[in-house]
Amino acid sequence: MTPNLIPEPVWIQAVTQSTNAGFEFLAFKILLGTLRMRLQTKSSTPAQCVLDLKAFFTKHASIPAVQRDLEKISKLKAA
Amino acid sequence: MLLNPNQVSEKIAAGQNLILAGDESLLKSLPAGNWIGGTIPYFMAAEGGCKRSDLIFATELPKCALGARIEVYQPGKLDHLYSDGATDEVSFIIIPGGSSTHQRFALNAPGYPEFASHPLIGWISGVDLDHLGKVTPKVFAGNATALENAAAVLRLKLPANKFAQINIINLFQQGNGDTITFPAGGFAVTGANINGETSNFSAYLKEKQVDTRLPLVADYAGAMINVSIKSATNEKGEVEFYAPVVPGIEYRIAAPVADYVSSFVAELDRVAPNNVAFSCNCILNYLYSGLEGKTTGGITGPITFGEIAYQLLNQTLAYLTIEDLG
Numbered sequence: 001m002t003p004n005l006i007p008e009p010v011w012i013q014a015v016t017q018s019t020n021a022g023f024e025f026l027a028f029k030i031l032l033g034t035l036r037m038r039l040q041t042k043s044s045t046p047a048q049c050v051l052d053l054k055a056f057f058t059k060h061a062s063i064p065a066v067q068r069d070l071e072k073i074s075k076l077k078a079a
Numbered sequence: 080m081l082l083n084p085n086q087v088s089e090k091i092a093a094g095q096n097l098i099l100a101g102d103e104s105l106l107k108s109l110p111a112g113n114w115i116g117g118t119i120p121y122f123m124a125a126e127g128g129c130k131r132s133d134l135i136f137a138t139e140l141p142k143c144a145l146g147a148r149i150e151v152y153q154p155g156k157l158d159h160l161y162s163d164g165a166t167d168e169v170s171f172i173i174i175p176g177g178s179s180t181h182q183r184f185a186l187n188a189p190g191y192p193e194f195a196s197h198p199l200i201g202w203i204s205g206v207d208l209d210h211l212g213k214v215t216p217k218v219f220a221g222n223a224t225a226l227e228n229a230a231a232v233l234r235l236k237l238p239a240n241k242f243a244q245i246n247i248i249n250l251f252q253q254g255n256g257d258t259i260t261f262p263a264g265g266f267a268v269t270g271a272n273i274n275g276e277t278s279n280f281s282a283y284l285k286e287k288q289v290d291t292r293l294p295l296v297a298d299y300a301g302a303m304i305n306v307s308i309k310s311a312t313n314e315k316g317e318v319e320f321y322a323p324v325v326p327g328i329e330y331r332i333a334a335p336v337a338d339y340v341s342s343f344v345a346e347l348d349r350v351a352p353n354n355v356a357f358s359c360n361c362i363l364n365y366l367y368s369g370l371e372g373k374t375t376g377g378i379t380g381p382i383t384f385g386e387i388a389y390q391l392l393n394q395t396l397a398y399l400t401i402e403d404l405g
Contacts, residue, residue, distance in 0.1 A: 020300040020301040022301065023300055023301050026244075026246050026247060026302055027195045027245065028195075029301050029302035030195050030302055030389050031194070032299070032300035033297070033298070033302065033304070037327035038327070040326075041327035059196055062404055065244070
């Protein structure tokens with residue numbers, strides 16, 4: 001699984017919904033929580049947040065827990 | 080492990096990579112080498128929680144490491160903390176409590192380039208609580224020079240088949256009470272929105288008779304992140320915190336934890352971390368949960384004035400494991 005295989009609307013759903021999907025990797029959870037805060041305060045856009053998430057998953061692609069979190073994102077329903 | 084300064088000096092001379100915690104005078108007596116340190120006399124030792132001013136707590140970093148480099152970050156350079164770390168490194172950081180370095184890191188780290196994308200773990204140094212206001216917390220970056228307003232960083236290079244995993248054990252969960260947000264962030268606030276209604280936060284805490292030993296808890300996509308209350312009201316009528324509250328984040332007062340030690344050990348059994356390379360726990364957990372003389376499932380390390388797992392945390396145990404890739 002690579003980030004670019006996940007459709008853009010699914011990524012948007014990941015950053016805009018308030019629930020979580022049982023994510024595992026602490027760094028990802030903190031990053032996602034921070035990105036959601038930026039959306040709340042309108043200091044970032046969904047598109048920018050998605051870029052940040054994709055960069056994170058690309059950089060840490062070899063970590064098993066990160067791969068599992070990416071799979072969980074892929075199963076989210078699109079916004 | 081708790082060691083006397085001579086024993087620590089021998090380990091430094093042997094070239095070991097060390098994270099040290101202890102009294103300022105002890106750390107000042109050490110030779111130069113691959114170590115960073117911070118002041119604090121409280122520890123979770125193998126024998127249990129204790130206060131010792133005659134011994135140093137030494138965390139020996141994994142021997143699989145391929146090398147270490149030590150850096151000092153002045154407050155104006157903190158924004159490079161994450162981006163300066165190489166992809167094959169894990170970074171340890173110690174920041175003096177109450178310093179402007181502490182304040183700047185706490186307020187700004189989530190906005191630094193590559194935040195959360197480079198593994199950063201560490202703690203805020205402190206002092207003997209009997210000496211609060213009389214001496215300042217310090218850090219050391221590989222030599223005997225005490226720093227009171229800079230971050231000491233040790234970057235540990237890992238083999239290609241290993242990766243660093245930082246995690247936390249936070250026994251606090253969001254309670255079922257009101258949703259609290261803050262129109263302005265920081266270490267001290269006057270106003271809050273309680274379920275969307277503007278309120279004076281100090282008056283709210285008083286009216287609701289909130290146990291201020293319980294932190295505010297935010298849900299970061301499933302990670303519970305605490306902000307601990309330092310004072311329910313100061314001379315300006317503000318509520319003060321040990322970490323900044325953040326606009327746009329929803330907080331709730333934590334649900335009480337009946338017995339920290341037994342709950343901690345149960346959580347430790349559940350997550351069962353292997354190969355813990357470093358850990359630290361909060362002075363507030365030590366105090367409020369009466370950890371002195373008690374053991375916490377073999378997890379040892381300094382007791383701190385704040386924990387760092389990517390960002391500043393409160394009332395949380397932070398730990399690092401080194402895992403195999405693939």
